[in-house]
Amino acid sequence: MKHSIVIADDDTHVIAALKLLLRSEGYDIQAVTSPQGLLDAIKQREFSLALIDMNYQQDTTSGFEGLALIKAVKAVDNSLPVVVMTGYAGVDIAVQAMLQGADDFVQKPWDNDRLLRVLLTQIRLAESEKKGGQLIEQNNLLMQEVSSANSAIIAESAEMSLVMSQLEKLAASDMNILLTGDNGTGKSMLAEHVHAYSSRNQCAFIAVNMGAISESLFETEMFGHVKGAFTDAKSTRIGRFELAQSGTLFLDEIGNIPLSQQGKLLRVLESHSFEKVGSSKTQQANVRIISATNAPLDELITEGRFRQDLLYRLNTVEIRVPALKERVADIMPLAHYFLIKFGKKYHLESLGFDEKATAALMSYHWPGNIRELSHMVERAIFLRQAELISIEDLGLADHVSSNTACQFDFESATLDEIEKHIISQRLHKHDHKPQETSTSLGLSRSSYYRRLEKYHFKVV
Template identity: 70%
Template sequence: MLADFVSAICFLCNGAVWNTMKHSIIIADDDPHIITALKLLLKSESYDVSAVTSPEALLQSLKQRDYSLALIDLNYQKDTTSGNEGLDLIRAIKTLDEFLPIVVMTGFSSVDIAVAAMKSGASDFIQKPWDNDRLLSILQTQIRLGASEKQGGRLVEQNTLLRNELSSADTGIIAESVTMQRVLAQIEKLALSDMNILFTGENGTGKSMFADYLHSCSTRKSHAFISVNMGAINENLFESEMFGHVKGAFTDAKYTRIGRFELAQSGTLFLDEIGNIPLSQQGKLLRVLEDHQFEKVGSSKTIQVNVRLVSATNASLTELIRDGRFRQDLLYRLNTVEIKIPPLRDRVADIMPLAQHFLLTFASKYRLPSQGFAEDACGALKAYDWPGNIRELSHIIERAIFLCQDDHIGVKDLGLSDAKPCGESGYDFDNASLEDIEKYIISQRLNRYDNKAIETSASLGLSRSSYYRRLEKYKF
């Protein structure tokens, strides 16, 4: 302990002072020498430092003010070896502030204690006596991560207000699940940039709706949002559709046409089903993305264009590249950032709110009474695997309104009796590869634990590094 104190003093004398923002750190340790050493070290780094000597005092302090990080000991006067007091303290802290980063310290080297601390909610772990540089690096990293996570939480909370303030019509976006709230927070944050965005996900997940929402949140919202279904464009008319043509450019060019890029000037151009662009035309699209200019068909005049490009696909562009059907350099231009829209089966908390939304929408459209859902219908909707996602849910509710002859829509009105329930026979384990099964299980656990890394990795029996390697492998 004395060595820690001397080490901190020597660190100050050497003048190694980092420039940091004014963040607040609270220390909890029952050793006054440790507290003194840490205060000297952290105050020299411009941190606002508070210190307490018991778990009870720490919790009381957290109730009175906010901190950027908690640096806590795992052992106190009641128990000096097991770390149980510290583990209980971590769990108590998380009930007060789920976003507060917690770095734990202990004088007893134990991998088991470290693992237990991380499972309980700690962000990182350091052993006494500590290395000053390593400790400062850990604190700086965790404060940044904590601030980022907290900011994401603020964006989620602002989502409803933001959507209500939009000048456009109701987006129809319903996102009560934690998974979708995080997706919306990501979209809202990225909307402030001008980066190209690629939405990926299964058919029927609402990628075009989220692209529209991204535009509505951007600085370009006062300009046009132009949507193009690339699967519906004839290969021979691709240039004319995208870049326009002048009168007389070809046999049927009886008038000058403005292309989609020009229509989207200063706004957003959304290319849906981007994987359907013919290979022969992909180079022409790439040129516009690289040079921000094009010529209409039949014209030599170069037009400068300023658009934000957003695209979407349900196909695996990686597989298309491997098969020689999609240009890799074009993919690099399209997906500065990729946003994966989760399937409906992975956002169960949104199923009933969406069903209620569609019920009210169609009841109003057809001037029919809004019957509501019977209990068995609610259970069936939540259990169904939804291969067609939100689009399928919409069609089923629309049909059920007309089939229902009672006061409430029942399970028989939904027509789901022959469907495979999610989590029972909805996944073909017998014919799946080991990698497919692993990916499926990780996906289910992510949904169960609301994408919380510590809980998910612990339930799978994986270390943090192994867990994140799998997330990278399967692109979760």
């Protein structure tokens, strides 16, 4: 990476000499001749270091302009290393500059070797401090997520195979993706999969649960803050957008963002830039956004609780993740995966599931999806009474008994009884959703409602 240095000095001869020296060492150089010029420059782009003179047009010896400039620079970007050049009053002014926030100093006329050593040292120190801060934040995030580690991707069903095929094609692009579907269907795992298959996979994947961020902390969590930005800001904090730089930012539970904060997120997505809280320095946001929700965003937009323009930015492509009950072919492969996973974790071996347990797992409707299956298998490993896990170990005995008690005798039933039974099954299967239920029965909407009334089903 080529390091950039901004030089501030009102003497064009000094600037020319510094440019010649520093460019020969491979630095990218920008020069300005006034304090305001320096402040404008560091607000517009990133620099590795600022090399500034202590005296400008107002006076030639006091160094007051330089001291004020150091303070102003640190207010814009507290992490930018500042090296000052002193031509008068020597060490006294240098000491004051260090107290004001400068990182080192050189005296005019400078020694080339010492100047180069000072600059390189300060650049490396700043890089190390920034990487340390990023590692701390990333480690904190990993510690928060370790208890909810993702399961392996199993996609033997046609429904899930189609989703995986779509996502692997999208991974090659840089489009924003919105994942929709019920809780517990594995949306965060799929987001990580897209990142792993993308060109950004050598950079960070940062996940954030938007529903867990309070409204008052939204900006500092997402964009970071500088030291002293508010009462408790005792150190500079790196936000999620900066942590995900050049990588992928996964925004889970996107429908839970407070309306008052949605405009701030939209602004970043539109301009690809942001500012830390307490700083006027604009930073670039080169991240790929993958978001997820189980909320009906169209309904939230109608109710005025979610911005439509934000949805347009998030859902360049929308992928619905099927519920577990829709991908029956994946149930037993997932169950065996969890059996092996938790068996190793707890050093408890089990040979598998008996026939009744397998039948129960396949017939259960899984309201909690993959997450529920994972918890059920984990619990059953401890509760099992034999080598094979039974329906009692799974806690599904009541479910099976209920299904058995409700078995229908088609041979002796009347036509109306058969029709009522089938409608009841379809209502349960489609969660009483009119469109899905009527379509599955091959009925028009009016015919569907007439039958609900005929058989005294609750009309939704």
